[in-house]
Amino acid sequence: MRAAAARHHRSLAAFFSRFTHLRSRMAAPASATVSSAAADPGTAYKLLLSCPTGLPRSRVSVKFDQSFDRIPHPDAALEESISEIWNQRLEQNPSLYNGTKFRYGGNALHYKDDSNQEYCASLHLGLTDYRTFVGTNLNPLWEKFLVPSDGNLFSFNLINLDDSVHCQHMSNPLGNGAIVETSDEKIIVLQRSYNVGEFPGYFVFPGGHSEPLEIGIVGHQAGEEDPAHLNEKVLQEMFEGIIREVVEETGVPANSLTDPVFIGVSCREMNVRPTAFFFTKCDIDSSGVNELYSRAQDGYESTKLYAVSVVGFIALTTLSVDL
Numbered sequence: 001m002r003a004a005a006a007r008h009h010r011s012l013a014a015f016f017s018r019f020t021h022l023r024s025r026m027a028a029p030a031s032a033t034v035s036s037a038a039a040d041p042g043t044a045y046k047l048l049l050s051c052p053t054g055l056p057r058s059r060v061s062v063k064f065d066q067s068f069d070r071i072p073h074p075d076a077a078l079e080e081s082i083s084e085i086w087n088q089r090l091e092q093n094p095s096l097y098n099g100t101k102f103r104y105g106g107n108a109l110h111y112k113d114d115s116n117q118e119y120c121a122s123l124h125l126g127l128t129d130y131r132t133f134v135g136t137n138l139n140p141l142w143e144k145f146l147v148p149s150d151g152n153l154f155s156f157n158l159i160n161l162d163d164s165v166h167c168q169h170m171s172n173p174l175g176n177g178a179i180v181e182t183s184d185e186k187i188i189v190l191q192r193s194y195n196v197g198e199f200p201g202y203f204v205f206p207g208g209h210s211e212p213l214e215i216g217i218v219g220h221q222a223g224e225e226d227p228a229h230l231n232e233k234v235l236q237e238m239f240e241g242i243i244r245e246v247v248e249e250t251g252v253p254a255n256s257l258t259d260p261v262f263i264g265v266s267c268r269e270m271n272v273r274p275t276a277f278f279f280t281k282c283d284i285d286s287s288g289v290n291e292l293y294s295r296a297q298d299g300y301e302s303t304k305l306y307a308v309s310v311v312g313f314i315a316l317t318t319l320s321v322d323l
Helices: 002-008 016-026 034-039 076-092 130-136 227-250 286-293 310-316
Strands: 045-055 060-064 100-111 119-129 175-181 186-192 207-209 261-268 274-281 302-309
Touching (some): 045 100, 076 130, 119 130, 175 227, 186 227, 207 227, 227 286
Parallel strands (some): 175 274
Antiparallel strands (some): 045 261, 186 302, 261 274
């Protein structure tokens, strides 16, 4: 089943650039009106990389290197705020865990061979952790961590958010998200719990993060492993990690899902947090997925699962956000 992904993904992957617009509508909490949702700064996204035909794992690569790690900010007081913010969060929630995450450091496109017909995407990844994410991306002063462009620190129109230089002081852990299509052509959407720390009550696609610890990475250890082999392990975790997140958050079994295809990277405008997106099909219909959701391992992270028709889902992207 999963090997057949390439035959099925195009109906949705081609609309990825429009999904970013749609996420601006979906991300608003359920209590928000359309007009207030449009004004919510947490609902705005930008595309960093779009692969509209979808790329199988064979056409995606990873360059995992310490050079893509975060660079500390030269302002000592701003750096100190990272610890202050983290300690405040710990006081509020002592169960917080400072886990290691892959850091997004940019991307590159190249052709697979001399025919120039099949392009491939390379993702540049380093390491970061949850503490630094909370202290930079989730810091009330997060904009100050951005490197200014043309003398204007806060104008997103003047900043290329995919330029690693502008975000070099941000933690920027690379999240993952899945557009899951059921056998009756519905798209799975979750409403986040009001008990989660980031964007409670918002509508999201299933996802989370690929985990360095899943493949034994706790830090950069020069010379202990062949770089090519390490890059392949990280790539494998990216493609296996998104399946794991879908399984844990929706309850569907892994063997019901096709091999995921990579369709791009987006980021929030509000805190420049990046997310890699994938597309997969599930051979279970929407009613069956809803039944499985009640027993999902990570069901506590969301309060409800919605199954939206593909036609209705795509139609939403044609509407004005002011309607």
